[in-house]
Amino acid sequence: MTRDCHEHQHCLEMFEKLSEYIDGELDHATCDEIEKHAKNCVACFSCMETLKRTVALCQKVEDQAIPREFSKKLKEIIQNLPKTTTPL
Amino acid sequence: MTAEKNQNRKIVKDSDFDLIQAINSGQADKFHDLVKRYEQKLYNFSLRMCRNPSDAEDMVQDTFLNVFKYLKNFRYETKFKNWLYKVAASTCIKKRRKSKFAPDKELSLDEFLPNDEAEKPDNVPEWAMLPLDKLLNEELSGVINKTILELPKKYRVVIVLRDIEGFSTAETAQILNLSPSNVKVRLHRARLYLRDKLKGYFENDP
Numbered sequence: 001m002t003r004d005c006h007e008h009q010h011c012l013e014m015f016e017k018l019s020e021y022i023d024g025e026l027d028h029a030t031c032d033e034i035e036k037h038a039k040n041c042v043a044c045f046s047c048m049e050t051l052k053r054t055v056a057l058c059q060k061v062e063d064q065a066i067p068r069e070f071s072k073k074l075k076e077i078i079q080n081l082p083k084t085t086t087p088l
Numbered sequence: 089m090t091a092e093k094n095q096n097r098k099i100v101k102d103s104d105f106d107l108i109q110a111i112n113s114g115q116a117d118k119f120h121d122l123v124k125r126y127e128q129k130l131y132n133f134s135l136r137m138c139r140n141p142s143d144a145e146d147m148v149q150d151t152f153l154n155v156f157k158y159l160k161n162f163r164y165e166t167k168f169k170n171w172l173y174k175v176a177a178s179t180c181i182k183k184r185r186k187s188k189f190a191p192d193k194e195l196s197l198d199e200f201l202p203n204d205e206a207e208k209p210d211n212v213p214e215w216a217m218l219p220l221d222k223l224l225n226e227e228l229s230g231v232i233n234k235t236i237l238e239l240p241k242k243y244r245v246v247i248v249l250r251d252i253e254g255f256s257t258a259e260t261a262q263i264l265n266l267s268p269s270n271v272k273v274r275l276h277r278a279r280l281y282l283r284d285k286l287k288g289y290f291e292n293d294p
Binding site: 012015016018019020023025042045046049050051052053054055056057058059060061062063064065066067070071073074075077078079081082083084 | 114116117119120123127128129131132135141145148149152153156197201211212213215216217220223224228229232233247251252254257272275276279280282283286287
C-alpha cells in the first residue's frame with residue numbers, strides 16, 4: 001500500500017463513507033463494494049478497523065458520578081420552583 | 089394548529105409519558121423525579137460540552153429550569169429525552185454566544201487521510217484487534233474524554249450525541265436542527281480526529 005494507492009479514487013471514496021458503513025447507513029451494493037475493496041487494500045482495512053474500534057471505545061466510556069453537593073443543590077432549586085407548570 | 093392537524097398528530101408514549109402528564113396535571117412536585125432520572129446523564133453531557141465542572145453545573149441547572157418553564161408546551165411529538173437534549177444543546181449554544189468564544193475551527197477530511205508513513209500496509213494495529221475490556225481502562229477513558237474536549241464544539245456535540253449518548257443520526261439532526269447529511273459529515277470528521285489521537289496514544293505507548 002503506498003500513498004499513491006490512497007490517492008486512488010476507490011480508496012478516497014471508501015474513506016469518505018467509512019462512518020456510514022460502520023453505522024449501517026449504506027445500501028447493500030455500496031457495503032459490498034467497500035468490503036471487496038477492504039479485502040484487497042490493507043491500509044483501508046486497517047483504517048476501517050481502527051475507526052470501528054474508536055467508535056466502540058467511545059460507546060464504552062463510563063460516565064462520571066454527579067457530585068453529591070450539586071445534586072443536593074439541584075433538589076433545593078427544584079423545591080423552590082412554582083407549584084404548577086404553566087403554558088407560555 | 090387546526091383541529092384536523094391535532095387529530096393527526098403523532099403522540100410518542102415513552103417511559104417518561106406518565107410522569108410528564110402527572111407534572112403537567114398539577115403534580116409539580118414530581119418534577120424532582122424527572123430531574124433524578126436525567127441529572128446524571130445530563131451532567132456528563134454538560135461536562136463534555138463545557139470545559140470545566142462549574143460551567144457544566146450551570147448548564148445542567150439552566151437546562152432543568154428551562155425544561156420546567158417549557159414543559160407544559162411539550163407536545164409528545166418526540167421522546168422526552170430527545171426534547172431534553174434539544175433544550176440542553178440550545179442552552180449550551182446560548183451560553184456560548186454570550187461569552188467571547190472564537191469561531192469553531194473547521195476540520196477538513198484531507199487532514200485525516202492515511203499516508204504511507206503513518207499507516208503500515210501489512211497489518212492492523214493491535215489496539216484495534218484486542219478485546220475491548222482488555223483495552224479500556226481509566227487512563228484511556230481520560231484520553232478519550234480529553235480528546236473529545238479538544239474538538240471544535242460543532243463536531244464535539246455530534247460525536248457526543250451519536251457515539252456516547254447513543255442517539256441515531258435522525259435524532260441528532262432533530263436535536264441540533266441540522267440535516268442528517270450534515271450530522272454524518274461532522275460525525276465522520278470527529279471520529280477521524282479521535283482515531284488519529286488514539287493512534288498516536290497507542291503508538292507512543294511503551
